[in-house]
Structure formats: structure tokens, C-alpha cells
Amino acid sequence: MIPTFSLEEVLKSSKLDKNLLAIADKVINKERLTEEEGVLLFEKGELGFVGALANHIAQRLHHNKVYFNRNFHIEPTNVCVFTCNFCSYSRQYKHRDEGWELGIEQMLDIVRKYDGQPVTEVHIVGGVHPKMNLEFFCELLSKIREHRPDMHIKGFTAVELDYMFRKAKLTAEEGLTKLKEAGLQSMPGGGAEIFHPDIRNEICADKVDAEGWLHIHETAHKLGMHTNATMLYGHIEKYEHRVDHMSRLRTLQDKTGGFNCFIPLKFRNKDNDMSNVPESSIVEDMRMYAIARIFIDNIRNLKAYWPMLGRQSAQLTLSFGVNDLDGTIDDSTKIYSMAGSEEQTPAMTTEDICDLITAVGKIPVERDTLYNEIKVYDAVEEA
Numbered sequence: 001m002i003p004t005f006s007l008e009e010v011l012k013s014s015k016l017d018k019n020l021l022a023i024a025d026k027v028i029n030k031e032r033l034t035e036e037e038g039v040l041l042f043e044k045g046e047l048g049f050v051g052a053l054a055n056h057i058a059q060r061l062h063h064n065k066v067y068f069n070r071n072f073h074i075e076p077t078n079v080c081v082f083t084c085n086f087c088s089y090s091r092q093y094k095h096r097d098e099g100w101e102l103g104i105e106q107m108l109d110i111v112r113k114y115d116g117q118p119v120t121e122v123h124i125v126g127g128v129h130p131k132m133n134l135e136f137f138c139e140l141l142s143k144i145r146e147h148r149p150d151m152h153i154k155g156f157t158a159v160e161l162d163y164m165f166r167k168a169k170l171t172a173e174e175g176l177t178k179l180k181e182a183g184l185q186s187m188p189g190g191g192a193e194i195f196h197p198d199i200r201n202e203i204c205a206d207k208v209d210a211e212g213w214l215h216i217h218e219t220a221h222k223l224g225m226h227t228n229a230t231m232l233y234g235h236i237e238k239y240e241h242r243v244d245h246m247s248r249l250r251t252l253q254d255k256t257g258g259f260n261c262f263i264p265l266k267f268r269n270k271d272n273d274m275s276n277v278p279e280s281s282i283v284e285d286m287r288m289y290a291i292a293r294i295f296i297d298n299i300r301n302l303k304a305y306w307p308m309l310g311r312q313s314a315q316l317t318l319s320f321g322v323n324d325l326d327g328t329i330d331d332s333t334k335i336y337s338m339a340g341s342e343e344q345t346p347a348m349t350t351e352d353i354c355d356l357i358t359a360v361g362k363i364p365v366e367r368d369t370l371y372n373e374i375k376v377y378d379a380v381e382e383a
């Protein structure tokens, strides 16, 4: 079993910096950290210290429960009008013969493959294709809804939506209302990358900026839709950029309460224009998850997305504040396999996921997209 760090033991250490001790006091008293304190945690907080604090918070919120979801992905295309330097997945329109472009019937065939299976969510995400417009996606959504009315449809990053709405000459509110009427129920968290313009302009200059991304999510929340939020870390950003990013999300969450979960995404460096940038170490990954859990005090769920992190590292994050493994049973996503993830054909059965969770002394809980509990798997029960 992986050891979890006891807060009491860690606080007994006489070597602790007094500012770190003050942060620990704040965490124990449920007080919010400032941005300066967030940066200090990244600079000085050792793995055991941040792990103990993160674990304390996760226990307070979720006891020993770790959530997973039964879902599958549809990736309509990897053709993209944008040119993010970290992306190993996209192909420009002029090279579209090297990529894929699915029609509505082909995507419905993917949905039909899961007929009779207890999946609760479909996650639709892909490149930004210049010819796949709002009308096309409304048709797709309504046909999925008609075929499988019980299944939650989570779809489209704010990057895809921003482009779709600008082309249709609609505001975010008008565009989201149309998609919602067609069947869209929530939005994934992609496209956030790093909000700070100093970094954003270096890694993904041509797509929607921080204000645009946040505006689309705020509008979705206003329309009653929940959304997720991501952060692409471990490349050229500095600690203050990570804290700035998390702080902007924390501020919007105070306003709307619409974020379901936060997902730090580890930068993978295979076959992209940033392949010269080394990947973060596993210690840095665990510190990232722990500090996210400590700093963002108003988003209840912290997700480790195992197809990108690899299942062993994802399992380790459960001792660093993570309470959600996403848990895709058949994840056909190519975003990470093409960028060098250990998971080349990501698929885990419910039993695999439950084993991963129980092996670190936690309780697997199947959830729906909105974190309603579907089934708690206790130790004696077969998955």
C-alpha cells in the first residue's frame, strides 16, 4: 500500500520554515491561501509536506472515496485551424489526408457500439475543423440524444466553441443555448492551457485567450451547465503562472460555483514543436496535484486523467489529494498516445479501476458526470 502522509507527523518536524507552518495552520483552519503563499508552496513545500496537507483536505471532503465514471470518447476530427506548439495530435487543413474527419453516421456508429452497456457519459472533443460548424454539431447532438436519451453528453472545449460561435456570428450565450437545446449538458475543461499571456502567447498564441475561455465557461454556468477546468503544466511556465491560472479559476468559481472538477494535465513532449522541453519529474507531478488541492479551495473534485499520466502515476496521485480517476472504460482518445503517454490504447475495465483504487486503501465509487454516486464498491464486493 502507498503510504499517506500524516499531518501530525509532518508538523512535528522542527526544520519547517515558519511561513510553511503558517500555511499549514491556515489549511487546518480552512482559510484561503494568497497567491504569494501558493508560490511559496511550489518553491519550498517538500513532497511530504504538501502531500500531508492535500491528503488532509481530501479526507475532509471525500473521506476515502475515489470516483470514476463509465464513459467513452468521440473525437470528430484532428484537423485543426490552430497551431498550438505542444500539440502532437492535430493536422492542418491542407494536410487533412493525414488525419481523420468523421461524419455524423460514423460518430453515431461509435455511440451504437455501446448499446446495452452501462455507460453514463459520452465525451466529445477534437480539433477545430474549419468546415464542422454549429449546425453540424447540433445535428450530431440531437441524433445522439434521440438514440440514447439516458446518456449525459459532455462536449466541446471553449476553444472549439469560441471558433464555432464566431463563425456563426453568435454570442456565447446564443451559441450555448442552441447547443443546449440540441442536447449538450456539460463542457470538458480543455483549452485552458496556461492563462497568463506571457506563456499563452508562446505556446498557443492563435486560439482563444484567457478572458475568452473564462467568459464561455461563465456563460455556460449562467445557463445552468457544469463545466471542468484544466491546466497544462510542466513546460515553460513558472510557478507564478500556475498560481495565476489557478487563482483565476478560483475567482470564477466564487462567482458561479459551476466548475465540477480541476484537472492538471502533464505536458508530454513526443512529436511536437516543444519536444526539446523536458517533461516534469514524478515528484513535481505529485507536488502539482497536492498544491492544486490546497490552493483551489472551492472546486471539490481534483481529477488525475490516467490516459495522459499513465495508470501507475495516476494511482500515486490518490495519496496527493486526488479523488477522481475519470475512469474511462474505453478511451479511444489519441491526444496523449500521440504525445508520448505510456497508455497507447487506453482502456480499463471497472474491475481494473477498482483494483487500482483499493490497492491504495481507498474506496471506489462509480459516479455520473455531475458526481452523483451510482455505486459504492466496498472491499468484499466484486467489481
Ligand code: V47
Residues within 6 Å of the ligand: 086, 087, 088, 187, 188, 189, 190, 191, 192, 193, 228, 229, 230, 231, 232, 263, 265, 266, 267, 268, 269, 270, 272, 305, 308, 326, 335, 339
Ligand atoms: O487542452 C494537448 C491537452 C487538452 C498535449 O474535462 C496535452 O473531463 C499534454 O482537456 N501534453 C484536451 N497535454 C483534453 C482535455 C480533457 C481530457 C480529459 C478529460 C477532460 C475533462 C478534459 O489536452 C488540451 C491540452 O491541454 N494536450 N497536447 C500534450 N502534448
Ligand code: SF4
Residues within 6 Å of the ligand: 080, 081, 082, 083, 084, 087, 088, 089, 090, 126, 127, 128, 159, 204, 207
Ligand atoms: Fe488544435 Fe487543440 Fe491541438 Fe491546439 S491543442 S492545435 S486547439 S487540437
